[in-house]
Amino acid sequence: MNFNHKEAMRYLRANPEDKTADILVDTVYLKMRNEVQARNVVKRYKCKVDSAGVTLDCGVRFTSENLAKHLQDCEELILMAATLGTKVDTAIRRLALLSVAEGAAAQAVGAALIESYCDEVQAKLDTGVLKQKSRFSPGYGDWKLEEQRLLFSLLNCEKNIGLTLTDGYMMAPSKSVTAVIGLTKKDQCISEHKCANCANIDCEFRDK
Amino acid sequence: MSNIRELLGKQLLFFDGATGTQLQARGLKPGEIPEFWNFTHPDIVGAVHKAYYDAGSNIVKSNTFGANRVKLNNPVFSIKEIIKAAVDIAKKAADGRENKFVALNMGPTGKLLAPYGDLPFEEAVGAFGEMARYGEEAGADLILIETMSDIYEIKAAIIGCKENSSLPIFVTMTFDESGKLLTGGTVAAAVAMCEALGVEAVGFNCGLGPEQVQKLLPEMLAGCNLPIITNPNAGLPVERDGKTCYDVEPDEYAEMMYEMVQQGVSIAGGCCGTTPAHIIKLIEKCKNLPAGGYRNNNNTVVSSYGRAVNISEGPVVIGERINPTGKKRLKEALQTSDLDYICRLGLEQINAGSHILDVNVGTNGVNEPEMIAKVIPALQAITDTPLQIDTSNYIAMEKALRCYNGKPMLNSVNGKEESLNEVLPLAKKYGAVVVALCLDDKGIPDTAEGRIAIADRIIARAEKYGIPSRDIVVDPLALTISTDAKNAATACEVIRAMKARGMNTVMGVSNISFGLPGRDAVNSTFFSMALAAGLSCGIINPQSKAMMDAYYGYRALAGYDEGCKEYVARYADAPKAQATIVSEISLYDAIVKGLLDASKKAAAEELAKGAAPLDIINQKMIPALDFVGQGFENKTMFLPQLLMSADAAKAAFDVIRESVGAGEAQGETVIIATVHGDIHDIGKNIVKVLMENYGYRVIDLGKDVPVETVVNAAKETGAKAVGLSALMTTTVAAMEETIKALRANSDCKIVVGGAVLTEDYAQAIGADYYAPNAVSAVNQVNEIFGK
Numbered sequence: 001m002n003f004n005h006k007e008a009m010r011y012l013r014a015n016p017e018d019k020t021a022d023i024l025v026d027t028v029y030l031k032m033r034n035e036v037q038a039r040n041v042v043k044r045y046k047c048k049v050d051s052a053g054v055t056l057d058c059g060v061r062f063t064s065e066n067l068a069k070h071l072q073d074c075e076e077l078i079l080m081a082a083t084l085g086t087k088v089d090t091a092i093r094r095l096a097l098l099s100v101a102e103g104a105a106a107q108a109v110g111a112a113l114i115e116s117y118c119d120e121v122q123a124k125l126d127t128g129v130l131k132q133k134s135r136f137s138p139g140y141g142d143w144k145l146e147e148q149r150l151l152f153s154l155l156n157c158e159k160n161i162g163l164t165l166t167d168g169y170m171m172a173p174s175k176s177v178t179a180v181i182g183l184t185k186k187d188q189c190i191s192e193h194k195c196a197n198c199a200n201i202d203c204e205f206r207d208k
Numbered sequence: 209m210s211n212i213r214e215l216l217g218k219q220l221l222f223f224d225g226a227t228g229t230q231l232q233a234r235g236l237k238p239g240e241i242p243e244f245w246n247f248t249h250p251d252i253v254g255a256v257h258k259a260y261y262d263a264g265s266n267i268v269k270s271n272t273f274g275a276n277r278v279k280l281n282n283p284v285f286s287i288k289e290i291i292k293a294a295v296d297i298a299k300k301a302a303d304g305r306e307n308k309f310v311a312l313n314m315g316p317t318g319k320l321l322a323p324y325g326d327l328p329f330e331e332a333v334g335a336f337g338e339m340a341r342y343g344e345e346a347g348a349d350l351i352l353i354e355t356m357s358d359i360y361e362i363k364a365a366i367i368g369c370k371e372n373s374s375l376p377i378f379v380t381m382t383f384d385e386s387g388k389l390l391t392g393g394t395v396a397a398a399v400a401m402c403e404a405l406g407v408e409a410v411g412f413n414c415g416l417g418p419e420q421v422q423k424l425l426p427e428m429l430a431g432c433n434l435p436i437i438t439n440p441n442a443g444l445p446v447e448r449d450g451k452t453c454y455d456v457e458p459d460e461y462a463e464m465m466y467e468m469v470q471q472g473v474s475i476a477g478g479c480c481g482t483t484p485a486h487i488i489k490l491i492e493k494c495k496n497l498p499a500g501g502y503r504n505n506n507n508t509v510v511s512s513y514g515r516a517v518n519i520s521e522g523p524v525v526i527g528e529r530i531n532p533t534g535k536k537r538l539k540e541a542l543q544t545s546d547l548d549y550i551c552r553l554g555l556e557q558i559n560a561g562s563h564i565l566d567v568n569v570g571t572n573g574v575n576e577p578e579m580i581a582k583v584i585p586a587l588q589a590i591t592d593t594p595l596q597i598d599t600s601n602y603i604a605m606e607k608a609l610r611c612y613n614g615k616p617m618l619n620s621v622n623g624k625e626e627s628l629n630e631v632l633p634l635a636k637k638y639g640a641v642v643v644a645l646c647l648d649d650k651g652i653p654d655t656a657e658g659r660i661a662i663a664d665r666i667i668a669r670a671e672k673y674g675i676p677s678r679d680i681v682v683d684p685l686a687l688t689i690s691t692d693a694k695n696a697a698t699a700c701e702v703i704r705a706m707k708a709r710g711m712n713t714v715m716g717v718s719n720i721s722f723g724l725p726g727r728d729a730v731n732s733t734f735f736s737m738a739l740a741a742g743l744s745c746g747i748i749n750p751q752s753k754a755m756m757d758a759y760y761g762y763r764a765l766a767g768y769d770e771g772c773k774e775y776v777a778r779y780a781d782a783p784k785a786q787a788t789i790v791s792e793i794s795l796y797d798a799i800v801k802g803l804l805d806a807s808k809k810a811a812a813e814e815l816a817k818g819a820a821p822l823d824i825i826n827q828k829m830i831p832a833l834d835f836v837g838q839g840f841e842n843k844t845m846f847l848p849q850l851l852m853s854a855d856a857a858k859a860a861f862d863v864i865r866e867s868v869g870a871g872e873a874q875g876e877t878v879i880i881a882t883v884h885g886d887i888h889d890i891g892k893n894i895v896k897v898l899m900e901n902y903g904y905r906v907i908d909l910g911k912d913v914p915v916e917t918v919v920n921a922a923k924e925t926g927a928k929a930v931g932l933s934a935l936m937t938t939t940v941a942a943m944e945e946t947i948k949a950l951r952a953n954s955d956c957k958i959v960v961g962g963a964v965l966t967e968d969y970a971q972a973i974g975a976d977y978y979a980p981n982a983v984s985a986v987n988q989v990n991e992i993f994g995k
Contacts, residue, residue: 012847012848013846013847013848014846014847014848015846015848018846018848018849020802020848020849020852021846021848021849024848024852037384037388037390037392039384039390042447043447043450044447044450045450058238058239059239060239085390085391085392086320086324086390086391086392087391087392087514087592089324090324090589090590090591090592092890093589093590094555094590094591096890096893097548097551097552097555097590098552098555099851099855100851100854100855100858100893100894100897101802101848101851101852101854101855103851103890103893103894104847104848104851104890104894105848107890139936139937145936145937145938146938153239154238154239158316158318158319159316159318159355159357159382159414161390162320162357162358162389162390162391164318164319164320164325166319166325166326166885166887167326167885168326168884168885168886168887168936168938168939168942169936169938170326170885170886170887170888170935170936170938170939172320172324172325172326172887173320173324174887174888
């Protein structure tokens with residue numbers, strides 16, 4: 001799995017010029033990489049999009065205007081879930097116990113790794129003539145986190161990749177992603193502005 | 209009708225194939241709950257079972273895979289009704305035929321157990337236990353715990369079943385191609401625990417096809433002595449037109465299963481994608497083969513959720529330092545529930561080379577059963593190094609054994625009647641490797657013969673409880689040579705005698721030098737002697753260089769270290785210990801620059817100069833932290849710099865604490881917690897370290913903290929400030945609830961923080977202060993205390 005050092009630095013909120021932070025991030029990456037047990041599950045659906053949400057051909061409906069807007073020209077989509085596994089969480093706790101700096105760097109490295117992993121999974125998907133749009137996840141914009149339940153049940157995340165949802169709708173293991181990937185005939189692709197569809201414009205991680 | 213126990217391992221038995229795939233083929237929709245078909249389509253469910261019995265299957269799995277109350281938390285039908293209906297259908301399909309059995313099928317809850325997720329262990333035990341009770345009442349012949357991917361959940365299921373039924377228990381697990389469970393456990397770790405907990409067969413199901421399972425089979429055959437089950441999928445899943453397909457055809461499937469049965473499998477069947485046609489071919493091909501049956505591995509294995517340590521493969525190091533005897537700082541940590549400190553002691557020993565950690569938390573002013581039930585999960589949340597539970601308090605012993613994730617080591621039982629009667633049943637029930645001390649009511653015999661006689665008595669008694677001798681590790685007891693020069697020789701003689709009869713041994717090595725000066729010299733030499741005599745486990749301080757030198761030296765000399773690789777890695781490849789040049793730098797500068805070693809050294813120097821701890825904190829450390837904090841707030845410094853400074857200050861703080869005790873270096877009390885339902889705590893942990901650096905006594909209640917716990921802590925301590933963290937929109941409600949309850953019970957000020965909060969949001973839920981980051985949290989608390 002590719003490790004995007006630059007992204008990890010960004011998640012850590014480090015000064016990109018900071019050599020000490022560079023070393024911190026690399027040290028932590030070396031301590032973590034053997035703990036990664038990455039897994040994913042994807043499923044493709046036909047869908048109908050209206051102004052308030054999207055309905056899959058299996059009958060399940062996601063309600064979110066932002067999601068609907070994101071998917072407006074899509075007749076098909078892919079549901080995806082991916083995780084780095086429980087041992088990464090254990091490693092993050094372990095590193096944080098001895099050093100808060102390493103703990104925070106471990107969070108950042110974990111976040112960068114799961115994003116890279118999702119990119120790699122997406123790159124390997126064969127979608128024929130259709131292009132993939134960027135990932136859109138529960139919790140983005142007005143898409144309620146509670147709808148994670150629907151995604152989890154369709155992908156059977158627990159059984160397939162060991163990803164579970166807590167009563168508070170958090171994912172355990174924590175370094176995990178679930179997302180909808182719209183498929184479109186239009187000539188746009190993954191490289192579109194990652195954060196363009198998110199309503200949280202004050203987010204400190206927002207891509208400029 | 210015969211009992212399945214009479215056939216198990218003696219003749220090859222056959223499971224059924226997939227139920228889910230078969231029901232889907234007959235109209236079960238995605239998302240529909242298969243267990244409800246026991247009521248809506250009992251004929252179809254029955255027909256699927258009957259087809260398998262007709263194909264020749266001996267065991268059919270009841271349609272109850274997801275019928276646990278965690279997963280089906282608001283069922284239209286009760287769990288009891290579902291299980292009754294399902295078992296009835298399967299029994300009817302068997303139609304009284306000879307050697308046809310019904311397995312009560314139990315799948316996972318779909319939740320990760322705490323501390324890794326949010327399902328409490330006892331809730332899982334309860335959910336599985338209830339299923340077992342209803343299943344036995346309904347007339348199931350055995351219980352199949354299947355498709356498991358987490359060792360801790362398997363333990364909960366087995367304990368639940370054992371406490372609620374007397375049915376035989378089979379366990380099959382889902383591994384990936386590298387031989388790991390979804391939660392990272394290895395085949396060896398999983399089966400060691402299952403066997404010790406008393407299940408009657410173990411094996412593989414789902415996830416993989418026969419080809420992949422075959423590659424993992426040798427590890428399972430070597431890892432336990434139980435009959436092995438293989439229920440693979442009909443190959444790896446392939447997505448086709450939005451459908452999951454399995455491509456291995458019946459003939460090919462039977463061919464591959466045949467090879468596995470020859471390798472030692474006792475029960476063969478199938479999982480996803482297999483059909484009655486697969487089972488027919490399987491039986492045609494294999495019917496004349498004998499069952500693999502039981503094996504006779506004599507390994508002593510302890511395990512955690514992640515890995516197994518095989519003590520029979522060569523001597524191992526058990527870290528002794530989590531034991532408060534004579535350790536002031538650890539006593540304080542236990543008295544104040546400072547779990548982080550205890551976990552750090554564990555990590556230091558693991559980094560120094562421990563294979564197992566001894567855990568003893570008994571000290572004055574500590575409720576040992578409560579404390580050990582906190583410390584064990586806290587350690588297992590950060591490491592997969594197996595633990596040795598060390599206590600003479602039977603209540604604490606059971607609590608620890610119960611919550612332990614894996615197959616633990618238990619220290620200890622001895623030859624006294626009371627000890628035998630109390631400890632052995634617990635060791636059996638929770639599947640532990642037990643340390644047997646060579647002493648009894650008359651004390652410790654002077655002679656090796658006397659001690660060996662006690663060991664033999666304990667081994668015989670354990671056998672009566674069903675504990676095999678391989679799960680007993682004998683402690684010959686090292687008594688100090690300062691009272692009797694023969695003590696070392698006696699201990700070594702016991703070790704040699706045990707080794708000669710294939711028994712493993714364990715010993716607290718450093719007792720040998722009690723009362724002597726320069727103990728390391730005697731200890732390490734004695735350790736070498738004991739290893740040469742055949743000692744299997746040394747309970748030692750792994751941070752003692754002399755002891756680890758003896759250990760690695762012995763391994764190289766005794767042929768345990770092939771090509772001296774470990775030895776060379778430790779002594780030649782290790783980076784040359786450069787005389788760490790810590791330039792003369794002030795404590796203030798060391799903290800500002802985030803230099804750990806320099807900070808420790810400067811703090812020690814300040815103390816040596818006679819500076820008062822509080823002066824060091826207030827005049828050197830806090831100004832440095834203020835400088836960095838302001839830099840962070842003004843955005844001239846970035847988060848990593850802030851955190852490295854915090855680490856450096858903490859290191860200095862630890863130096864001060866070690867020398868003067870925690871109490872004298874701590875000020876006002878602040879409570880912090882991540883609210884109920886929220887399991888992310890990195891932000892809270894950063895706040896904790898910063899606050900401690902500012903001298904606060906921080907009571908960290910952890911994550912996912914119930915409202916009452918926060919309120920009780922506030923009432924008990926009278927803390928004036930409480931910090932709450934919540935990361936998600938879904939958990940802010942719990943934060944609001946906590947604030948309300950605090951208001952009703954305490955006059956503390958409340959600071960809140962977390963990714964989704966804003967100033968307005970914080971006000972709306974009734975908080976006093978909003979802290980957008982860790983520095984701000986400290987500033988708000990300083991304000992509360994008028995600093």
